[in-house]
Amino acid sequence: MLEMDDQMKQDIELKFDKAGGLLPVIAQDHATGEVLMLAYMNHQAWQKTLETGKAHYWSRSRNKLWLKGESSGHVQVVKEIRVDCDLDTVLLKVEQLGGAACHKGYRSCFFRRVDGQGLTVDGEQVFDPKEVYGQ
């Protein structure tokens, strides 16, 4: 996807150190603009994402490198990478394979809206988590 030599990769000095090694990454559907999820990358996840064109994150709960979709098959194919003014947040525009980013089976992790009732689920559920991940 992104043709980039080693020097180019080094030139983009994201501020991992300032943020304790992890930067927040927003994944957005490249076609619809829907915000799908927020996750974190360390330097290794960033490099793997650049190398493979598939979104890799650092799982804070499992404390390991995580190819998004490695269990579910719902890989995120990276179409565009953007960085913010402070070089401490990444925005990935992705094609979400399987149609759902959330481990609860919704298209987006932001499947709940805050309103006068508290939280209202209005996101679209694409799969049943039990069928994909088991019990």
Added chain:
Amino acid sequence: MLEMDDQMKQDIELKFDKAGGLLPVIAQDHATGEVLMLAYMNHQAWQKTLETGKAHYWSRSRNKLWLKGESSGHVQVVKEIRVDCDLDTVLLKVEQLGGAACHKGYRSCFFRRVDGQGLTVDGEQVFDPKEVYGQ
């Protein structure tokens, strides 16, 4: 904007504690879907946002509550609030007054794309920061 009584506000138990008191917040243009910025909220910023309908954040550099646009006038009017599956990230859909979220004068803080050249500026600059903030 959001009609919510005190009980409702308490019922939405965002996980500030788990995240050291600060949660990441994505601000997205409610009309175009463009991701404008990522900032952080503590509990006070969350409450002020709910109460006023204007995005408030916690400034990590200045270590204070921050009404977005307090210097520039570029306030974010909150149209919708969403929370993620883990209750540790907030998505605000906003009307960005002044047309620019970034302190560098761009519509979005993500005004640079990663490509074979390294970083390429392709965002739209709406104002000159020197005119808005002075030198």
